[in-house]
Amino acid sequence: MSKFKKKKGGEMPAVNTASLPDIVFMLLFFFMVATVMRQNTLMIENKLPQADQIEKLDKKSLVMYIYAGKPSTNYKSQYGSEARIQLNDKFADVSDIAAFIAAERASKREEEVPFLTTALKVDSDANMGLVTDIKQELRKVNALKINYTTRKGDALEGLKQ
Amino acid sequence: MAKRAAPEVNAGSMADIAFLLLIFFLVTTTIETDSGLNRKLPPMEESDQDVIIKEKNIFQLEVNRNNQLFLKTGGEEKVIEIKDLRASAVTFLDNGGGTGDDACRYCQGKKDPRSSDNFDKAIISLQNDRATKYDTYIAVQNEIIAAYNELRNREFKRAFPSLDMNFVEAEKAYSDPRTTPGTKAKLKVKLEEIKTLVPQKFSEAEPKSN
Numbered sequence: 001m002s003k004f005k006k007k008k009g010g011e012m013p014a015v016n017t018a019s020l021p022d023i024v025f026m027l028l029f030f031f032m033v034a035t036v037m038r039q040n041t042l043m044i045e046n047k048l049p050q051a052d053q054i055e056k057l058d059k060k061s062l063v064m065y066i067y068a069g070k071p072s073t074n075y076k077s078q079y080g081s082e083a084r085i086q087l088n089d090k091f092a093d094v095s096d097i098a099a100f101i102a103a104e105r106a107s108k109r110e111e112e113v114p115f116l117t118t119a120l121k122v123d124s125d126a127n128m129g130l131v132t133d134i135k136q137e138l139r140k141v142n143a144l145k146i147n148y149t150t151r152k153g154d155a156l157e158g159l160k161q
Numbered sequence: 162m163a164k165r166a167a168p169e170v171n172a173g174s175m176a177d178i179a180f181l182l183l184i185f186f187l188v189t190t191t192i193e194t195d196s197g198l199n200r201k202l203p204p205m206e207e208s209d210q211d212v213i214i215k216e217k218n219i220f221q222l223e224v225n226r227n228n229q230l231f232l233k234t235g236g237e238e239k240v241i242e243i244k245d246l247r248a249s250a251v252t253f254l255d256n257g258g259g260t261g262d263d264a265c266r267y268c269q270g271k272k273d274p275r276s277s278d279n280f281d282k283a284i285i286s287l288q289n290d291r292a293t294k295y296d297t298y299i300a301v302q303n304e305i306i307a308a309y310n311e312l313r314n315r316e317f318k319r320a321f322p323s324l325d326m327n328f329v330e331a332e333k334a335y336s337d338p339r340t341t342p343g344t345k346a347k348l349k350v351k352l353e354e355i356k357t358l359v360p361q362k363f364s365e366a367e368p369k370s371n
Contacts (some may be wrong), residue, residue: 021172024179031186049296051303053310054196058336063195119197122295128224129291131298132367139205148299149197155300156244 044069044086049124050153057147062115064104064143066097068130069123083126085134094130097137117145198302203364218277220253220285222246224301226292235275243300250308252276254283254359267316267358280312280359288366305363313359320358321351328355 046069057063067086071079075091085092087100105113118138122131138146221233232241234253241249257268259278268279277283285305289298314327324331334340335348 017176021176021179024176024183028179028183028186031183031190035186035190049299051198051299053198053303053306055199055332056196056336058338060195117199119195124294124296124299126295127291128289128293128295128298131295132289132291135202139202142204144202144204145199146202147197147199148302149195150299150303152196155303159243159296159300 040065040067040086040089042067042086043072043075043089043091044084045072045123045125046121047124048121048149048151049155050157051148051150051155052152054150054152055147057117057119057149059115062108062112062117063147064101064116064118065121066100066118066134067121068126068134070125083123083130085130094133094137097134098141101138101141101143115145116143117147118143119147119149121149198299198306200302214284215278215282217258217275218282218284220250220277220283222285222287222301224287224289224293224297226290228294228297230301235273243297243304246301246304247308247311250285250305251311253285254280254308254312256283267319281362284362284364286364286366306361309359309361313355316358317351317355320355324351328352 044067046067068083069086070076070081070083071091079091085094085097087096092100101118105116108116120131120134135146138144217235219234223231223233225231230241230243230246232239232246232249234249252270253276255268256270256273256276257265257279258270258272258274258276259265259282263278263282265279270276287301287305310329314329317324317326317328317331326334331348331352335345335352340348
């Protein structure tokens with residue numbers, strides 16, 4: 001008789017969650033490995049344009065970043081809505097670029113200096129006037145290797161958005 | 162005395178800790194883009210004497226403030242769409258209208274006397290307005306690089322059929338850290354050869370101020 005009684009009292013067994021930590025850890029490791037800590041806090045909108053004839057920038061340490069774009073909403077009241085340049089963590093003027101490049105060069109070893117590349121991370125809504133000013137400034141300090149950083153994608157598709 | 166079993170550590174909160182870390186990394190992660198169009202700026206010092214270039218060897222592009230593209234080449238001017246730019250640029254570069262010393266050995270174009278002489282003579286020039294939008298500029302740059310790459314791919318395949326790769330793939334293999342130094346040295350010679358055969362003669366004029 002007792003045999004039957006046992007079955008009667010059975011409820012839905014709880015789902016075994018013992019493997020949950022394993023799954024979470026797996027995700028955690030993925031993100032830990034894939035994460036690149038941002039060097040600069042962006043104070044501008046930075047939606048990069050798309051292109052498909054791209055080359056990879058191989059040596060991360062030999063890249064100088066120049067950001068440009070409209071100030072993001074937090075800074076709009078202070079800096080207006082015209083596209084601006086950001087160097088390191090602050091807004092800068094075109095004339096500050098020369099000093100920035102000089103500082104970056106000084107922080108690298110001498111033999112590495114010729115291989116320094118300037119990556120221009122410019123918002124797709126920016127005007128060419130600003131970009132041209134940056135390029136002129138880079139020519140003045142002889143930083144001729146540049147890279148227009150873009151996302152991978154069809155350039156023509158990107159235009160339509 | 163009876164041996165007591167060591168009490169088991171409660172691992173129930175491990176999932177919580179892992180979740181906390183996971184969420185932290187999820188929030189801070191930005192998948193950085195680190196690829197783009199590589200270009201070289203011209204040096205500042207300008208040579209005094211002007212180089213004389215025949216008009217037929219110039220493929221003159223102009224992007225105006227409304228992001229429209231004008232093309233002036235072979236004595237005609239027209240508005241073109243960016244999607245047609247790649248094909249027109251390839252036709253221009255590949256024309257091979259030169260004769261005698263300027264004859265183009267590998268061009269497969271129509272040999273129109275009003276268009277470019279050979280790969281080496283053909284120049285693409287781009288002028289933009291200060292109010293041109295950056296994404297249009299990048300699209301134009303992208304199409305021009307694509308046109309050069311198309312020709313370089315073709316020439317690379319023709320010159321080195323045994324490698325079974327095109328120019329872009331070869332360049333990728335060259336910059337790949339896994340490639341052995343021996344292969345790298347061999348690739349470099351070949352890449353340089355194609356680069357001198359089909360040079361990127363691309364000039365950017367100072368933008369018009371408005």
